Amino acid sequence: DAGITQSPRHKVTETGTPVTLRCHQTENHRYMYWYRQDPGHGLRLIHYSYGVKDTDKGEVSDGYSVSRSKTEDFLLTLESATSSQTSVYFCAISESHRDTYEQYFGPGTRLTVT
Amino acid sequence: QKEVEQDPGPLSVPEGAIVSLNCTYSNSAFQYFMWYRQYSRKGPELLMYTYSSGNKEDGRFTAQVDKSSKYISLFIRDSQPSDSATYLCAMSSPNTGNQFYFGTGTSLTVIP
Numbered sequence: 729d730a731g732i733t734q735s736p737r738h739k740v741t742e743t744g745t746p747v748t749l750r751c752h753q754t755e756n757h758r759y760m761y762w763y764r765q766d767p768g769h770g771l772r773l774i775h776y777s778y779g780v781k782d783t784d785k786g787e788v789s790d791g792y793s794v795s796r797s798k799t800e801d802f803l804l805t806l807e808s809a810t811s812s813q814t815s816v817y818f819c820a821i822s823e824s825h826r827d828t829y830e831q832y833f834g835p836g837t838r839l840t841v842t
Numbered sequence: 843q844k845e846v847e848q849d850p851g852p853l854s855v856p857e858g859a860i861v862s863l864n865c866t867y868s869n870s871a872f873q874y875f876m877w878y879r880q881y882s883r884k885g886p887e888l889l890m891y892t893y894s895s896g897n898k899e900d901g902r903f904t905a906q907v908d909k910s911s912k913y914i915s916l917f918i919r920d921s922q923p924s925d926s927a928t929y930l931c932a933m934s935s936p937n938t939g940n941q942f943y944f945g946t947g948t949s950l951t952v953i954p
Contacts, residue, residue, distance in 0.1 A: 761942075770848075770930065770946035771886070786941065818885055822942075830876060831932070831942055833885035 731755045732834035734819050740840045747806040749837050751819030753799075759822045760802040761786075761831065762794060764815040771818065777802055809841045845869055848931055848945025857954050861918040865931035865945045868912065872933040872943075875907050877916045880928045880947065889929075890916065921952045 731754035741747050751760060761776040763786075773786030775794040783794050791813060793805045806813055819834040848865045855861055863877075873894055878886035890905040892898045892914075898905045904917040914933070918925055931945040 768850075768946065771932075771944040773941055776941065820942075830874075830888055830891050832888060833878075835885045836883075 732819060732821055732832060734817075734834040734837050736837060737835065738838045740842060741809050742842055743810055744808050747809050747839065749804045749817055749819075749839070751802045751804070751834060753802075753819075753821050755821060755823075755832075756799060757821040757823045757832075758799075760796065761820040761822070762792070762802065762804045763818045763820065764788065764813075765818060765836075766815050774804065774817075809839075811841050813839065814841045815839060845943040846931060846933060846945045849948055850946055852949040852951065854951045854953060855921055857921060857923060857952055859921050859952070861921050861925070861950060861952075863916040863918075863929050863931075863948050863950070865914050865933075866912055867914070867933055867943070869933075869935070869943075870909070870912065871935040871937045873936075874934045875905070875914050876932040876942075877903075877905055878930040878932060880930060882927075886930055923952045923954050926951045 733752045735750045759778055762774040763771045765771050772788045774788055774792050775786055777783045777796040795803045817837045820831045822831040846867045875892045877890040879889045880886040892905050892907050895907050895909045902919045906915045928947040928949045930947040932942050934942045
């Protein structure tokens with residue numbers, strides 16, 4: 729998984745509780761992304777980061793916040809989890825050069841909100 | 843209209859068959875085209891990467907990009923049961939703010 733780890737790998741939580749997912753990379757890549765993957769929707773971008781403390785919203789950012797205080801770590805927080813946030817969450821990293829623009833994914837976190 | 847369209851399948855073929863997977867897209871600014879393979883309960887892994895137009899071959903896999911038709915394809919020759927997975931296309935452009943746009947994935951089963 730290209731030096732990307734995600735924690736926890738599985739989590740069950742109750743509606744209304746805060747949840748933080750962690751992505752850690754050892755590749756020193758500039759860009760980091762959080763996606764959620766749901767049947768029929770494919771991968772949808774939640775937030776992404778283009779450097780330390782530099783983040784931006786993706787397609788489905790409502791209800792989520794992120795932080796990146798170090799190059800290697802990108803945190804995704806669900807402030808008050810809802811059942812609609814039950815999903816598989818993937819972190820990805822990329823580096824941008826003139827003709828290279830690939831993304832590499834972590835193993836995923838399976839989150840269930842009851 | 844979605845940025846990227848991909849037939850979800852499922853697609854089922856006998857071992858040894860040639861498989862063709864396809865995506866269409868609407869944004870003519872896309873320049874980077876990728877195919878990912880995702881096994882059940884795993885993260886997507888990068889399979890093929892193509893910059894701009896043309897073909898790229900890697901072993902049994904060939905990726906084609908037709909920018910005039912906004913159409914990309916992945917061909918798998920001599921398909922194996924180990925190729926059974928979901929295949930996702932993805933594309934991006936420096937003009938899309940470093941965002942990648944994914945198809946919903948095509949589920950492939952290769953029957954021994």
